[in-house]
Amino acid sequence: xxxxxxxxxxxxxxxxxxxxxxxxxxxxxxxxxxxxxxxxxxxxxxxxxxxxxxxxxxxxxxxxxxxxxxxxxxxxxxxxxxxxxxxxxxxxxxxxxxxxxxxxxxxxxxxxxxxxxxxxxxxxxxxxxxxxxxxxxxxxxxxxxxxxxxxxxxxxxxxxxxxxxxxxxxxxxxxxxxxxxxxxxxxxxxxxxxxxxxxxxxxxxxxxxxxxxxxxxxxxxxxxxxxxxxxxxxxxxxxxxxxxxxxxxxxxxxxxxxxxxxxxxxxxxxxxxxxxxxxxxxxxxxxxxxxxxxxxxxxxxxxxxxxxxxxxxxxxxxxxxxxxxxxxxxxxxxxxxxxxxxxxxxxxxxxxxxxxxxxxxxxxxxxxxxxxxxxxxxxxxxxxxxxxxxxxxxxxxxxxxxxxxxxxxxxxxxxxxxxxxxxxxxxxxxxxxxxxxxxxxxxxxxxxxxxxxxxxxxxxxxxxxxxxxxxxxxxxxxxxxxxxxxxxx
Amino acid sequence: xxxxxxxxxxxxxxxxxxxxxxxxxxxxxxxxxxxxxxxxxxxxxxxxxxxxxxxxxxxxxxxxxxxxxxxxxxxxxxxxxxxxxxxxxxxxxxxxxxxxxxxxxxxxxxxxxxxxxxxxxxxxxxxxxxxxxxxxxxxxxxxxxxxxxxxxxxxxxxxxxxxxxxxxxxxxxxxxxxxxxxxxxxxxxxxxxxxxxxxxxxxxxxxxxxxxxxxxxxxxxxxxxxxxxxxxxxxxxxxxxxxxxxxxxxxxxxxxxxxxxxxxxxxxxxxxxxxxxxxxxxxxxxxxxxxxxxxxxxxxxxxxxxx
Numbered sequence: 001x002x003x004x005x006x007x008x009x010x011x012x013x014x015x016x017x018x019x020x021x022x023x024x025x026x027x028x029x030x031x032x033x034x035x036x037x038x039x040x041x042x043x044x045x046x047x048x049x050x051x052x053x054x055x056x057x058x059x060x061x062x063x064x065x066x067x068x069x070x071x072x073x074x075x076x077x078x079x080x081x082x083x084x085x086x087x088x089x090x091x092x093x094x095x096x097x098x099x100x101x102x103x104x105x106x107x108x109x110x111x112x113x114x115x116x117x118x119x120x121x122x123x124x125x126x127x128x129x130x131x132x133x134x135x136x137x138x139x140x141x142x143x144x145x146x147x148x149x150x151x152x153x154x155x156x157x158x159x160x161x162x163x164x165x166x167x168x169x170x171x172x173x174x175x176x177x178x179x180x181x182x183x184x185x186x187x188x189x190x191x192x193x194x195x196x197x198x199x200x201x202x203x204x205x206x207x208x209x210x211x212x213x214x215x216x217x218x219x220x221x222x223x224x225x226x227x228x229x230x231x232x233x234x235x236x237x238x239x240x241x242x243x244x245x246x247x248x249x250x251x252x253x254x255x256x257x258x259x260x261x262x263x264x265x266x267x268x269x270x271x272x273x274x275x276x277x278x279x280x281x282x283x284x285x286x287x288x289x290x291x292x293x294x295x296x297x298x299x300x301x302x303x304x305x306x307x308x309x310x311x312x313x314x315x316x317x318x319x320x321x322x323x324x325x326x327x328x329x330x331x332x333x334x335x336x337x338x339x340x341x342x343x344x345x346x347x348x349x350x351x352x353x354x355x356x357x358x359x360x361x362x363x364x365x366x367x368x369x370x371x372x373x374x375x376x377x378x379x380x381x382x383x384x385x386x387x388x389x390x391x392x393x394x395x396x397x398x399x400x401x402x403x404x405x406x407x408x409x410x411x412x413x414x415x416x417x418x419x420x421x422x423x424x425x426x427x428x429x430x431x432x433x434x435x436x437x438x439x440x441x442x443x444x445x446x447x448x449x450x451x452x453x454x455x456x457x458x459x460x461x462x463x464x465x466x467x468x469x470x471x472x473x474x475x476x477x478x479x480x481x482x483x484x485x486x487x488x489x
Numbered sequence: 490x491x492x493x494x495x496x497x498x499x500x501x502x503x504x505x506x507x508x509x510x511x512x513x514x515x516x517x518x519x520x521x522x523x524x525x526x527x528x529x530x531x532x533x534x535x536x537x538x539x540x541x542x543x544x545x546x547x548x549x550x551x552x553x554x555x556x557x558x559x560x561x562x563x564x565x566x567x568x569x570x571x572x573x574x575x576x577x578x579x580x581x582x583x584x585x586x587x588x589x590x591x592x593x594x595x596x597x598x599x600x601x602x603x604x605x606x607x608x609x610x611x612x613x614x615x616x617x618x619x620x621x622x623x624x625x626x627x628x629x630x631x632x633x634x635x636x637x638x639x640x641x642x643x644x645x646x647x648x649x650x651x652x653x654x655x656x657x658x659x660x661x662x663x664x665x666x667x668x669x670x671x672x673x674x675x676x677x678x679x680x681x682x683x684x685x686x687x688x689x690x691x692x693x694x695x696x697x698x699x700x701x702x703x704x705x706x707x708x709x710x711x712x713x714x715x716x717x718x719x720x721x722x723x724x725x726x727x728x729x730x731x732x733x734x735x736x737x738x739x740x741x742x743x744x745x746x747x748x749x750x751x752x753x754x755x756x757x758x759x760x761x762x763x764x765x766x767x768x769x770x771x772x773x774x775x776x777x778x779x780x781x782x783x784x785x786x787x788x789x790x791x792x793x794x795x796x
Contacts, residue, residue, distance in 0.1 A: 006645065186491040190498070216631065223627050223695055421631040425542065466505065473506060474651045479636035 001041035003250045004203060004478075011038070015160075016257055024181040028155055031178075031258070035160035039123075042164075046122040049086060050158060056082040057132045058153045061139045065146035072140060079136040083129050090119055091126065095325030124164030126322055130289055132157045135171040137293055144171045152178055159260075161251040165244070167265040167285035174260070182259020191450060192256030197468050198440070199249030204476030206433040207243035209426055210235040212480045214386065216421030221392050225403025229396045231420060236386045237379050238434055241270065244283070268441040270378070273370035275339040278378060286322070290315050309344070313337040323385070328393060332384040339377055429475055510648040518656035519550040520558075521647050528660045536659050538572070538593070541673050545594030546652050548572075549637035552590050553606070557641070560611035561588035566600045567619025569593035570723050570776055578783050582791045585615075594633055597624045597700045602634035604707055613716045617789070618707070620720045621759070622733070622745050626690055627697035675772065680728075683773045687729050691736035701748055708753045720749050721789060722759040726774040727766045730759070756789060 001007045015034045022030055040047050060079035064072045088096075097114040104112040135156070138144035147153040156175050162168075182188075217224050217232035224232075245266040252262045269281035279287050298311040313334070320333015359366040380397075387393035420427070443449045453461055514522050518533055537547040556564075563585055565571060571591020579587045590603045600618060607613060623629070640650045647653055663670040676682065704720070711718040733742065749755040764770060770781035777785065787793040 184492050184495070186494050189491075189495060212632075423542070465502065469502065469506070473649050474509075474654060476649075478646055478649070479639050 001038055003247065003254075004200070004208075007041065012254060019258055020182075020184050028152055028178050031160070032151055032155045032158065035155065035158040035163060038160040039158065039163055042123045043120060049090065049122050049125070050128060053083060053086060053129060053132050054150075054154045054157050057136050057157070058147070058150055060136045061146040061153070062148060064136065064139045076136055076140045080133065083133045087125060087129050090122055092325045093117060093119060127166045127168055128157050128163060130286075130322075131166075131168050134168070134289060134293065138171055144175075147171070147175055159255075161255040161258075162262055165247050165251070166283075167248060167251070167263045168289050169263060169285070173263055177260045180259070185259075188259065189257050192253040192258075194450060194465070194468075195253030195256060196250050197253075197465075197472060199246040199251075199253060200472045200476070201433070201468055202242035202246035202249065202437060204478065205471050206430060206437060207239045207246060208480050209422070209430045209433070209477035210239045211243075212422045212426070212477070213420035214239055218386050218392070218396075219388065221387070221396050221399075224399075226400045227404050228420065229400050233379050233383055233386075233396075235420075235430075237270070237375070237382050238437075240382065240385070241266075242433075242437060268445050270375055270438075271371060271441065271445055272374050273367060274374055275336065275343060275377060278374055279336070279340075286319070290319050290322075294318060309341045312340050312344075316340070327390050328384050328387055331390060331393070332381050335381040335384060339381070426477070433471075509654065512661075513648050513653060513657045516657045516660050518653060518660050519547075519554050519641065519647075521554050521641065521644070528664050532663055533660060535672075536656065536663055539659055539670070539672050541593070543652060543655065544569075545592055545599070545633040546637050547656060548592050549595075549599070549603075549634060550641050550653075550656075552588075552592070553637055553641040556588055556590070556607065557610060560607075561586050562611060562614035563587045564590055564604075564607050564613065564615070565617040565619070566590040566603050566607075567592070567723075568595035568600070568621075568624070571619060572776070573779055573782070575779055575783050575786065579786050579790060582786055587615075591619075592633070596629045596631070596633070597697070597703070598630040598632060599634040601703050601707065602632075602638070606634075606638065608710065608714075608716075613711075613714070615717045615719075616707075616711060617719045617721055618704075620704075620722055620749060620755075622722075622738075622742050623687065623690055625697055625700055625745060626693075627695040627699075628693065629690075630697055630700070679773045683775055684728060684732060687732050687774070688736075691733065691738055694736075694738055694741075696741060701752070704749075704752050711753070718753045719756060719789075720753050721756045722749070723777070723785070724758045724760075724762070724765045724770075726768065726771045727761065729774040730761060730765060758785070758788070 001011060011034075015030075019027055019030055036047060039050065057079055060075045060082075063075040064079075067075060094116070097116070101112060101114055135144065135147075135153075139146050147156065152175065155178060156169075156171060159169075159174070214232050214236045217228050218236070221229070248265040252264075255262045263285055265284050267281040267284070269278055272278035272281055295311055295315040298314065299307060300311060301308045303311065314337075316333045316337030317330065318333070319336075320330045323329040323333070354360060354366065359369070383396055384390075384393045387396060422430075440449055443452070453464060515525055515527055517523060517525075518528070518536070520530070520533070534551070537551055538544060539547075563583070565574070565579075565587060568591065571589055572593050574589045574591050576587055576589045588607075590600075590607070592599055592603070595603075597620075604616065604618070607616075636652075640646045640653060659670065708718055710716070733739075746755075746757060749757075759765075764781075764784070770777055770784075772778055
């Protein structure tokens, strides 16, 4: 069941209504049942994987807390092996065997084949595995008390709004909220619904609409040229942001309706002025996970320089690998790692260049230039993320500068439509959606837009609400509605 | 207190949307629900051709809802060259009921999708697919089928689709204030425009190999199900034929003809003939007049020879 499906349209009101009708002591059970139902709507049998992860980490958490000395470490290692093992088997088995075969074939054994298992990747596996893993690490570090109620721990891992694509919550933020009785609070519930509506707007109005154009070009790149590649890449940057942040907004909004606050996952990332800032604003729950459980344990920046660069690179390499079992994702992560190292290495010369060009005297222009540069770099990396293969990615990069002439003719309008595979009206609607989204994101950098809106006259507020819901209901690209991109991770 | 306020606000939010849904259901521009005859079918059909921008969607919507309601074992599938096709004449000539899946703005992809849809709805007997070399251009084969297919199949999508709402508004306007509605008409220089379009299409032609593969798949299916499949290349005017004969794609065109003939029964009417040279037979170099279409029916289905 996805948030944009008809089933969810029926599921959510039923869950919320019964949640508030039930006494507080039974609500966790209702939410757990609803979460199981939500997850089982995809591939029912895969709930067993979740049950395994929950069982292992539940026991590991208690054992770690109850043990002393090296035994604590042994239980932590067991939890890590179990979680990473599940991830490796279901997500990376095919990838590893493919690469192994390629290597062995390269050594002159073309008949060597590893049996394929035909495993379908369980939805959201990387998310709930990481969430569960963070719990045992926190218990080991003594920052989190072990949860001794199995049902509540299971709910922590399975809580349906964030089960399949995050945010990757920490136990310290989420677990205690299940004990807090929520009331039917008009302000909180409408606030949650508004956030959901905004998420639906980004997903259905923008992401699913531009997805048609992106797929059209990226699924068959050899038919296209430079202009199409540039447009499709920029559109993909918008698609993935609207898709993922849209999902997160729906998740956070739905959870807020239930009285449970989930962490912020995006803070207007395309307004970043550097790659490091981008990573503080993009998929925050994952970036902070890698920071806390990979980068800092490796030594972070409190080591010699080469080791610092290594730590940065390996963190982003692993972040790429986390996204998917494909070299395209690894390359994407590595490119970001390279950007960060390059930024550190060139910080002084860049500052000197900026000074020589007088950019420090025009801070706004400087800010704008940094923002545009960051966006271009991020877009470049997205090519690897979206391309179906490394070969396709390099083909696109190589041909990005060709075939521009025909797009500056009188027939350009129909050419754009044909090149991107979407109609003119859809292009205009997508553009409208993007302008609204950028406006709202820009507003967000200066404070909460919901608070600002609440100070406007009632007719203005309702006009905005009607407009937002109207766009979702009547202008959503339901015809191309696709699963959220991050479900596959 | 909060709960009452909440329910009241929900109601307030829902009322305008419920009104829109109600109006769409009553006007019903594509006869999905048929709850009342507020707008006559003739007007709805006329409005399918109101605007070049929406013709593909509108025509497919109309055809899919009509076909799903009353499936027909004999279908012709094609693009705008089957618009206004005198299907009643075809019924007379063959003494069987036929269904016209001609879609303005249609392409091979939409034709294939239409075939598979028709095949899934009923046991087909005769399928005439309108093929053309110009359609083999990969740049033409984008998706126009998926959206109307989804919207026509799901009532909630039908009620919320902006295109259906647009069509509802158009139907209301054309019913209440017919003079205020302007329909797209062929511009005076349409003949030259089409020629220029053909020239441009030829100059950026990228042969789509997937088309042949998909035609073969359809032919296999027809073979399995004993469906009579015919590929028909409709005539284009001699002006366009002359353009094509000097486009540098002649070799590709010749191999296309061989490929078509190897897949199924292939009727190639896009050849030099008195019919193709007679400008009176054409609305523009690609589209036949209704009379010429009748004549063509006599040729393809009636066994008459093309002169």
